[in-house]
Amino acid sequence: MPPVEGPDFELIELLFFAYRDFVGEPDRLLEKHGFGRAHHRVLHFVNRNEGLTVAELLEILEITKQSLARVLKDLVSGEFIEQRAGTEDRRQRRLYLTERGRDLAEALVGMQGRRIARAIAKADPAARPVIARFLAELIDPQRPASPVPESA
Amino acid sequence: MPPVEGPDFELIELLFFAYRDFVGEPDRLLEKHGFGRAHHRVLHFVNRNEGLTVAELLEILEITKQSLARVLKDLVSGEFIEQRAGTEDRRQRRLYLTERGRDLAEALVGMQGRRIARAIAKADPAARPVIARFLAELIDPQRPASPVPESA
DNA sequence: GAAATTATGTCAATGTTGTTGACATATTTC
DNA sequence: GAAATATGTCAACAACATTGACATAATTTC
Numbered sequence: 001m002p003p004v005e006g007p008d009f010e011l012i013e014l015l016f017f018a019y020r021d022f023v024g025e026p027d028r029l030l031e032k033h034g035f036g037r038a039h040h041r042v043l044h045f046v047n048r049n050e051g052l053t054v055a056e057l058l059e060i061l062e063i064t065k066q067s068l069a070r071v072l073k074d075l076v077s078g079e080f081i082e083q084r085a086g087t088e089d090r091r092q093r094r095l096y097l098t099e100r101g102r103d104l105a106e107a108l109v110g111m112q113g114r115r116i117a118r119a120i121a122k123a124d125p126a127a128r129p130v131i132a133r134f135l136a137e138l139i140d141p142q143r144p145a146s147p148v149p150e151s152a
Numbered sequence: 153m154p155p156v157e158g159p160d161f162e163l164i165e166l167l168f169f170a171y172r173d174f175v176g177e178p179d180r181l182l183e184k185h186g187f188g189r190a191h192h193r194v195l196h197f198v199n200r201n202e203g204l205t206v207a208e209l210l211e212i213l214e215i216t217k218q219s220l221a222r223v224l225k226d227l228v229s230g231e232f233i234e235q236r237a238g239t240e241d242r243r244q245r246r247l248y249l250t251e252r253g254r255d256l257a258e259a260l261v262g263m264q265g266r267r268i269a270r271a272i273a274k275a276d277p278a279a280r281p282v283i284a285r286f287l288a289e290l291i292d293p294q295r296p297a298s299p300v301p302e303s304a
Numbered sequence: 305g306a307a308a309t310t311a312t313g314t315c316a317a318t319g320t321t322g323t324t325g326a327c328a329t330a331t332t333t334c
Numbered sequence: 335g336a337a338a339t340a341t342g343t344c345a346a347c348a349a350c351a352t353t354g355a356c357a358t359a360a361t362t363t364c
Contacts, residue, residue: 005269007262007268008265009261011268011287012196012261013200015171018287018291025292038350048161048165055311063350063351065314066351070350071350089311089360090359091360092360109159113161116163116167119286119287119289122285123286123289124286127282130279130283131275131279133274133276134271134272134279135169136166136170137274138174139166139169140173188321190320205341207341216324218323218342218344219321219322219323221341222320222321222322223321238340241331241332241340242331243332243339
């Protein structure tokens with residue numbers, strides 16, 4: 001009989017520790033604004049997908065509108081995010097970053113981007129596509145391929 | 153001038169979605185016992201490092217003893233984890249899994265292990281070491297290399 | 305054009321998991 | 335015996351998630 005491989009404890013734990021530090025560094029910057037991880041996610045996906053609707057953001061984040069409302073209120077009242085009624089459908093509240101919002105979002109993505117760039121450089125720069133594929137395969141298959149919905 | 157690469161949005165987001173689903177599947181099993189992610193982490197690291205002390209577990213998890221106490225109480229009263237006084241130092245409460253605890257821990261690690269095995273198989277089985285290295289490099293450097301403290 | 309549906313917002317209650325601060329107990333070390 | 339250590343516990347609080355109910359404005363449908 002071929003040996004039965006047990007669970008890959010090493011990768012399971014590396015994923016835990018890696019993710020913790022990956023979000024831990026941004027956490028410290030967010031704290032200075034009184035924000036948390038939930039604010040980070042909103043800033044990130046609005047930055048990546050400017051003008052998206054509230055419904056689209058809820059789909060990406062997979063949280064309830066009540067959860068989103070709380071952090072969105074902080075971000076709007078702090079003038080990091082702006083809401084504008086949709087031109088076609090004026091019920092929609094499309095989300096845009098202000099200058100402050102863009103600055104913060106870019107500082108956060110800069111931290112995470114540099115951490116990833118460093119890690120890839122040390123691991124093997126040629127392996128980036130394989131790493132991307134690995135992470136993509138970790139995601140539940142029935143999910144829509146891209147986090148970027150068509151919302152023009 | 154060489155082009156300045158921006159942050160790697162793709163990997164940043166893949167890490168977010170991958171981690172969410174990676175812990176989301178275990179979440180659904182834990183729920184049946186009335187447990188959450190915090191319980192999962194404790195079960196996992198006790199399984200991996202049986203007989204470890206409370207202090208060692210706190211160092212791995214980087215949480216306060218009050219946070220640990222809550223979930224540990226659930227796990228002990230539900231007979232998933234057993235505490236035994238250390239033989240050398242009887243102030244210590246060393247942690248062990250019961251049979252139920254081991255069953256649950258193994259079911260959880262099985263889910264995560266299979267997900268990782270599938271993802272590696274689809275990405276490139278030969279790339280496992282590079283992926284491990286990448287994740288390891290994502291971790292803050294000043295951290296002790298291995299999650300397994302010497303506690304014999 | 306009235307009725308139904310949709311997009312969004314909001315109020316209230318609740319649960320999990322984290323925090324800080326203070327204090328108690330048992331055991332070991334000096 | 336006094337001090338330090340390992341652990342536990344009480345209380346208050348914060349962040350972020352949930353469910354359920356209801357409100358408003360705009361769009362779509364009949």
